[in-house]
Amino acid sequence: MTEEILEMAAGQHRLGIMDDATYRKITVRHLGVGTLPSAEPISGEEVKAMRERAHLSQAALARYLNLTTGYVSQLERGTKQAKGAALVLLNVIRRKGIDALL
Template sequence: MRKAAAKPGRAPVTKRKAATGMYEARRPRKVHAAVRPDEDPDSIDSVLLETARDMLEADLMDRAGYEKITMRHLKSSHAIGEIEAISAEQIRAMRERARMSQGVFAQVLNISPGYVSQLERGLKQPEGATLKLLSMIQRKGIDALL
């Protein structure tokens, strides 16, 4: 294979690399103009929420769309509300109401059956994503995840 002329200070460039542009140096990724590290991200959220509120008032957006946007952009826990702890008895009741075995329930939550067993016996408390999913099941039923 014949090699293309090498640029000074670089390894030789093959025809394939030259044709595909693989020899060119990668450019640094651009940061989106709306997100700057020196700005407070909450101010961006407040502007987006204000715009959405204005669109709702001008009947350019329906109430459901507005609520969907606001929930996406609210970041502070005081605005959304803390998720209350769920007891072992409540977890077992949710699983039994869904008529699922511990194995199937674990698969729906993407956790191990052993962890479901520990939760139901009160040996462990659900945290993070598991707590969030259990809270959603408690509020909306198992169909919300299926």
Template sequence: MAKKVSNLTAALLETADDLHDGGLMSDDTYRKITVRHMGPEAPPTAVPISAQEIRTVREEAHLSQAALAKYLNLTTGYISQLERGTKQAKGPALALLNVIRRKGIEALL
């Protein structure tokens, strides 16, 4: 159940929408505001990543499944499941995989 947004918060979110639409507020700042105030109704911040993309990210970083698991604080078996497509990355694992996809493994080192 989503929490009710107060009138003040609604006005601030409307202003943030206008600033974002006008190019005066960055996407990152806008997402932080909406996630904080809108909860589950906010736009997603992490893009889903396919099994093949996870394998590609890992191989481009020249990492074994065990090494990637260690960087992400996950098990090797979970990385294997992600790469086979039997599980979908969610939460912090998805966020970190998106960071690695965009900026490379160096962003975690």
């Protein structure tokens, strides 16, 4: 049944009957989160380089990401790997710069 729903939605989208937002909503709901762009892992060196490019202290970056300063320090040292929302936000900063969060 899921295949039929997705096929029907794809056809309607191709014909212009269904807008992009509705089509994405249907495909994400039926195919799962895996259809969304994945957040790539970020090394400690990358976290530190992004922070320094933005001219931020660890405390300032932590505040933007709603994390503790200690956690940012652990990310930069490589003792922890960013996951969840922190990883997504770090990927946004990597692609668009810190201004995307301001």
